[in-house]
């Protein structure tokens with residue numbers, strides 16, 4: 001506390017306290033601290049923005065050049081000093097304002113990790129659980145809703161929400177977005193009404209959206225005036241002179257400010273901001289005004305829209321139409337909306353400066369707006385971009401040719417059907433390397449290398465065939481289904497990756513346990529164990545490893561298409577991800593840091609069947625979209641690959657039938673060798689001891705079918721390799737929350753020791769549903785491991801961002817989704833032109849003149865007119881308007897392009 005002002009407590013500390021309390025089940029402390037963390041974060045944001053905006057007012061530079069809004073510091077040495085004087089005063093003002101209200105700068109600096117948690121709305125995930133536990137349902141619901149909006153792929157939260165909807169005492173109004181940005185909330189409300197043709201009712205919402213846009217925009221911009229980001233520079237070596245360093249920092253700030261447009265246009269949980277937000281908003285508003293007979297306002301909006309898109313034919317025609325109705329005299333007095341005009345001018349000027357910085361200093365500027373006139377970009381840059389585009393096109397063509405050559409090569413190679421031994425002996429080996437482990441070919445002579453890294457267009461990739469026999473495939477397929485019947489690692493939940501598929505998984509230890517209990521044939525469980533060992537050896541050999549691979553995790557897993565959920569399906573069965581790093585496809589980066597399983601070095605999938613549709617395995621580039629190779633699963637085929645960033649991969653939607661495979665992850669580091677594997681080995685040794693011989697035979701006889709209620713805990717089950725531990729919902733899901741089961745579900749058990757795992761596995765039969773949090777176990781650690789990284793793993797224990805979310809989102813940009821939310825404008829703009837003689841328009845037009853000349857155009861944007869439009873008239877105009885609509889319509893179809901991209905460079909096997 002200073003001078004009666006209370007300095008807000010840092011929100012990262014509050015967050016940590018809340019998380020700690022969560023694991024102790026101290027719900028009140030969770031709520032108190034998490035709510036305060038959210039409040040303080042917002043408060044700090046507000047204070048900073050207010051300080052900077054107020055100081056900008058107090059220490060504005062010079063006069064404004066009329067019509068441009070550019071400040072001039074003056075001319076001559078004395079005025080130059082005046083300029084710097086203003087700078088000093090501004091610095092004094094903001095620094096003292098901020099430090100008086102917030103304390104020292106470092107107090108509120110948070111790590112990128114914490115920042116990400118708040119961006120992902122993780123606090124609401126904790127709050128949801130805490131409020132649920134203390135029976136504050138309305139709060140739990142709004143927290144759940146708020147979280148889900150930003151994490152729409154979160155299946156657990158979806159289930160919670162579905163559950164809440166059915167609960168007594170929960171109101172529709174409880175489903176609130178607690179983080180809604182007022183302008184976006186108003187816009188979305190308006191858009192909903194608009195889509196339902198309630199134009200008049202949409203007007204106040206769109207108006208509010210415009211009104212709320214600017215304060216939020218200014219706040220966002222003020223927050224850009226932070227410290228210089230030395231990213232990419234060595235701070236110690238950074239030696240720019242006064243003006244260069246001022247320029248560097250200023251360019252960064254200006255870039256950030258320009259990008260506020262995108263922040264304003266971002267909708268929680270959507271991967272792409274709303275395109276061309278402000279002009280689109282004006283477009284919606286003009287048409288809503290038109291339909292509410294407010295032609296002057298419609299004209300004002302149309303005029304303002306034309307600032308951004310002066311060549312837009314439809315809007316020009318609309319404006320002409322409105323002008324006629326309003327009357328030319330009044331029409332000339334209608335001007336663009338002032339605040340938007342200023343915005344436009346300022347933004348253009350900023351772009352000019354940024355392009356200057358780009359051209360002269362090489363500070364990259366990617367224009368966030370689609371409306372910038374071409375000549376704002378300096379000629380040289382334009383030419384450079386043109387050459388770059390041409391080069392890119394040429395490279396694409398060359399790659400295409402190369403691919404063809406490769407394909408021919410592949411065909412030829414396949415003819416030779418080279419076996420592993422040849423490949424191994426051909427492979428270049430560094431002289432200094434110790435001799436490779438024994439070649440798998442020596443051990444297993446039926447195995448063929450079908451494709452090498454090169455053929456698969458990547459590095460550390462291999463495709464092997466003949467690893468198992470048809471009989472073995474069938475046996476393991478049966479095992480998977482038998483194990484699933486007794487309960488799978490996913491508790492009968494649908495796939496954690498796609499709502500259109502069912503997932504079932506079983507680990508080696510789980511299978512052996514089931515075998516021991518006589519619920520599945522022990523022989524099959526043993527086969528599972530043996531085959532995974534075989535793959536391990538083959539992989540060591542294929543990659544010419546000189547040190548052994550250790551198992552990190554093994555999983556027999558099936559994905560089944562849910563028949564009635566296949567229509568209009570656009571998602572993948574398994575979103576593109578990498579197995580040991582967090583893929584952020586937007587950045588073309590993969591971060592090798594927790595919660596990724598960073599110790600995983602190699603992955604292999606052994607396929608067991610092919611009688612299903614879809615389900616191809618794909619390798620992509622780091623963008624998560626460009627497919628570099630496709631593998632069709634088939635019995636006995638293994639795709640092996642390095643688990644890192646060089647191998648982003650995913651699984652295409654399984655649209656019919658069931659796809660089964662053994663997924664294996666390996667590490668080179670013996671310290672990370674899977675403890676469960678050792679347990680499994682011990683069990684196997686025990687089974688083969690004479691004492692158990694009798695038991696074994698009964699187990700074998702018991703067949704695959706059983707009615708016995710068996711725990712489905714899959715105590716060690718873990719979501720797919722790439723998937724990280726999930727949020728607390730997992731263990732607190734209201735559905736999974738019978739009183740008394742609390743102990744088992746306590747979050748602190750989330751990370752289990754091997755001892756616990758085994759104990760739990762042993763208790764299985766009498767605890768039918770103890771599995772709740774088991775499949776969120778990030779990694780089974782030994783007791784000593786757990787103790788060892790107790791401090792470090794504090795963050796590990798937090799609900800973790802789902803690793804593949806980003807990749808998922810990137811892949812998900814689907815045409816249909818875009819369509820769903822589309823206003824009918826695209827259709828409308830098509831139809832308008834054709835609509836010349838429409839009854840509605842005739843009715844609406846107030847003057848004869850108007851009727852004669854304008855109706856068609858205004859009508860263009862009308863909903864539902866498509867049907868009515870006259871074929872002949874439509875033909876010619878429609879083609880142009882369609883194009884335009886695609887470009888300018890608020891929800892453009894651009895997303896479609898992505899899906900096509902996704903198929904690029906595909907090599908089918």
Ligand SMILES: O=C(O)CCC(=O)C(=O)O
Pocket residue numbers: 574579605617649650651661663720721722
């Ligand atoms: O099943 C497959 O083909 C791949 C699965 C995968 O990539 C994973 O589980 O990490």
Ligand SMILES: [Fe+2]
Pocket residue numbers: 577578579603649721722
């Ligand atoms: Fe994977």
